[in-house]
Amino acid sequence: MKQIKQWLLEEDKRNLIFVIISGMALVFSLFGWFETSIPFDVSWIAVVLCGIPIILGAIKGLVFDHDIKADVLVSIALIASIYIKEYFAAGEVAFIMAIGALLENGTARKAHEGIEKLIRLTPKTARVVRDGFETVIPSDQVVYGDTLVVLAGETIAVDGVILSGETSIDQSVMTGESLPVDKAVGDMVTSGTVNQFGTFKMKATKVGKDSSLQRMIKLVKEADANKAPIISIVDRWATWMVWAALATAIITFIVTGEIIRAVTVLVVFCPCAFILATPTAIMAGIGNATKYGIIIRSGDALERISKVLHIAFDKTGTLTHGKLKVIAVRSFDSNIKEEKLLYYAASVEQRSEHPIGKAILSYYQSQGGSIIEPQNFSLLAGQGVKASIDDLNVVVGKADMLNNLGIKVTEQVHEAAESYLSEGATTVFVGIDNILVGFLVLSDTLREDAPEMITRLKDLNIDPILLTGDNPSTAQHIASMIGITNVKSNLLPEDKMKVIEKYENLDEHVCMIGDGINDALALKSAYAGVAMGGIGSDIAVEAADAVLVSDDIQRIPYLIKISQKVMRKITVNIIISLVLNFVAVVLSVMGVLNPITGALVHNAGSVAVVINSALLLTSKDE
DSSP states (O other), X not given: OHHHHHHHHHHHHHHHHHHHHHHHHHHHHHTTTTTTTSSSOTHHHHIIIIIHHHHHHHHHHHHTSOOOOHHHHHHHHHHHHHHXXXXXXXXXXXXXXXXXXXXXHTTOOOSSHHHHHHHHTSOSEEXXXXXXXXXXXXGGGOOTTOEEEEOTTOBOOSEEEEEEOOEEEEOTTTTOOSSOEXXXXXXXXXXXXXXXXXXXXXEEEEXXXXXXXXXXXXXXXXXXXXXXXXXXXXXXXXXXXXXXXXHHXXXXXXXXXXXXXXXXXXXXXXXXXXXXXXXXHHHHHHHHHHHTTEEEOOHHHHHHHHTOSEEEEOIIIIIEEEEEEEEEEEEOOTTSXXXXXXXXXXXXXXXXXXXXXXXXXXXXXXXXXXXXXXXXXXXXXXXXXXXXXXXXXXXXXXXXXXXXXXXXXXXHHHHHHHHHXXXXXXXXXXXXXXXXXXXXXXXXXXXXXXHHHHHHHHHTTOEEEEEOSSOHHHHHHHHHHHTOOEEEOSOOHHHHHHHHHHHHHTTOOEEEEEOSGGGHHHHHHSSEEEEXXXXXXXXXXXXXXXXXXXXXXXXXXXXXXXXXXXXXXXXXXXXXXXXXXXXXXXXXXXXXXXXXXXXXHHHHHHHHHHHHHHGGGGOOOO
């Protein structure tokens, strides 16, 4: 894959050099420079560098693919122009065609990079217990039934079930869940996820190509292969254009008896302006979008984005900031105010590596608070932490942990916490000297501009959908706050793909917006995909058709609008090119144009198309 990418880059550089040299040669020929100093017309340079590849491509298409494309007509015009020694006309046609090809190739170079990065997530080794001894082996040698030992911080190599130990697993790779999930004996764990705390043993149940991560890689590859590029309008029309051009040229020669008129017809019939109609508008649209922090990968992506009827959002990191934040502190002890409760919790959590602990500490420090070093710190994996602060025994963690330590979490406190849990928040309880004193509430906060963005999408007649791995209460709460009514929760990557496929089967195109590795499959399988570039994983970014570099979701409606505007511009360009071609053909038949003036008129049409496309650069997000 790396070799293919390198070859494409080198080919683009080579073609660009050829185009530059050919352009200079045509200018020299037009003004008659070097006529006496070299023994041939310098237009031949453009014919050789830009024309020969076109002719070879046309021959290959006819002989091996049995396909008639626009390059067949261009090749005929080139050969005819050379036959009557109109070298400038031949070089000019080849030059314009080469520019069109260069513009198209320049928008699509990263088709398979996302798969490369996804493959790199697969652990190369696994720690296996065989015959009573622990040994490290290549992960692809793990077999069903093997007992694996997974240390803290390691990525799980295969799917399996926990035999002993307790931990918290970062499942964001597979589900997008913002919080680590606690696991104990009997719970399933999947490949590609990360063990955050402690050591556990597991039994391998799905290995090799059957594991979750490998299945995701396979599905992304299949989705990528099935997403065929759009077929050029020029190529779809090429067959009849070739026959129409040949018929017109032959009839002209028969009627007038002048071969120069017939060759001029072939020159002006070449669809150079027609070919430039699409790539120039696409490049201008992509350039305009870049000014607003939107990277669009290709013209194919632009066309697909312009046709979507639904936009599916992942929740974490897309509609929310993707980071936990303390949103409430509740004290049930009149002697301990909320500020003091937060002080105790932050002081204990400063040694914790858990996202909840880091969020509590970060929030307290952002409020200007200062902490002290905890004494006798201990961590209960997946449960919480405890330590001595100011000679007080402080416990911060789940209700189960506090109950197990003899600190009773009353029904009244549970009810108070439940009101936050129903809104998708997370609560951690605080006990001091065996007495429950309160709890802290943390949540992944909603992006402030999300509701306005959803409203703007609805104004464009786009239906928003929420697809998330989070629980139903969290998903519904977020959706109700921003105005989304179509909600699907508890989804794994494959489930998101199935939801998208249902819409696609109804011919209702979906654009997926996501940020995580777990979104890569949905981004690839959707009709179009947009990734959050700032906080998004490399996999999601590479799988997407467009990237929001600064994570500004307010640009999503503009992305839809600029895509639709580009497609309208392409339609206008095609009309302009067809009208000019028709007029030029008529004038050629009448003998008003010769091959050189025909080539210049032909070039004027190309310039008109380029200027019209360039107007897209002035579009603004209003």
